[in-house]
Amino acid sequence: MGELTAQIVQQGRGPALQGAVQRRKLAKEMRSAREKLTSSVGLERSYEYELVRLFAQYHSGSSILLLVFATVIALVSSLWVPIGQTTSWLCIAVVVIGTMLLLAQRFLATPAEEVRLAEWRRRFILLELITGLTWGLAVQTLAHVEAGTNGFALFVVLMVTAVTTSLSATIPLAVYLGLAPLAAIALSIAANQRDFDAIMLLAMTSSAILFFVILANRLYSSALSTIQSRSEKDAMFAELEQAKANSDEARRRAEEANLAKSRFLATMSHELRTPLNAILGFSEVMQNEVFGTHATPAYKDYSADIHASGQHLLTLINEILDLSRIEAGRYELKEEAVQLAHIVADCRHMLALKAKAKNQTFREFLDPSLPRLWADERAVRQIVLNILSNAVKFTPQGGEITIKVGWTSSGGQYVSVKDTGPGIPEEEIPVVMSSFGRGSLAIKTAEQGSGLGLPIVKGLIDLHGGGFQLRSKPREGTEVIVTFPAARVIDALPAVDVERRKKTQAA
Known part of the structure; x- marks a missing residue:
């Protein structure tokens, strides 16, 4: 069994992270290849289902408009065609459109896992062919009445072609079969024409049909790309949810x-x-x-x-x-008014004998006029003692330690302790700031310690809402600066003028 490292726990993963990712990816590719092999159109089942669903959804939502369109064509055709013939054609169109509506609604009501896609595709393609023959019947009837109806017949061809392309583009074969009767009728009309203007009009109609066929292919590609992008996005969301669940479990x-x-x-x-x-x-x-x-x-x-x-x-x-x-967030501050300069002086005095034993000297720049801070005195003392004791430990024989206490630029107060020790390489600063962490130069030159001094300082100053800075370079010493925010500085109130107050009250 592999070792459960802190990094793995932080990521919320198991020990075999890379192997698990590769296995999931391989399983997904195999499932995709298997679905493509068993599919009638060479797509994954989810993609094929979405395309057929869009076909059914478009036809279900446009049935009323198609009925209105068929009614208008029948009414206009009645100007040239006998009313009984147009009525019969309209009844056929209503039956075909209604059948498509019922099939589309039935497909949409069927659960996705129970749908037989190949069978439903055949049904929709066959019905689209019947719909194309129905529209072609109307155009053929108009074309054989008289020459003056050719313009309206070609208009119907263009309108039906546009409608078929927009509604059936997600099943390309349905578009081809639905437009085939109209294209055949347009060619037959062109073959019987001798007028140049009529021939040019028919040529433009044929070009328009070809354009709509190309447009149908583009719409199909666009719909497929959209479905694939949405599927990848859903897969990514699933991965993120799984990662979040793993992370929550690791956090727990x-x-x-x-x-x-x-x-x-x-x-x-x-x-x-x-x-x-x-x-x-x-x-x-x-x-x-x-x-x-x-x-x-x-x-x-x-x-x-x-x-x-x-x-x-x-x-x-x-x-x-x-x-x-x-x-753990259970350190409770017992806040009171404290004098920062006095605490630093006391801590320096406590370490004076230890520094004297190593022939070290202190340089102090303390501002005794600083107002008091609202802080935990024990915590402040521990902060100062930790950074001072580190300076004494890491400063060699005869070294110098500089202590500064003063104002920050934002109105707070700071304590700075700088030594002339071996310093810390930049890449080792994160190690020093971690629990039980020690730099390589410190291990060689300084006394042994727990490695908890600076993490405790950082934690205590954070509880006060202050800041912590560690500046160090090899063989140039180290400077630690802790700052207390301006909100913790207690502003001194002006002295009360007793005599003036008595006069004011007497008046």
């Missing part, structure tokens, strides 16, 4: 894992702190020789090492718990 699992981690840390923190307090207490008693001098002097050094190791482990546990609460 991550949340469950995070909750389990928080519960584990909450439980283990108590289980670890209890024996650690005993270790720290007893090791401190042994280190200070409260109950008498050790028989062996080395025991005092051992107890000091035990106490230092326990203290380090307790600090690490506290940092892990702080970061866990920040990531």
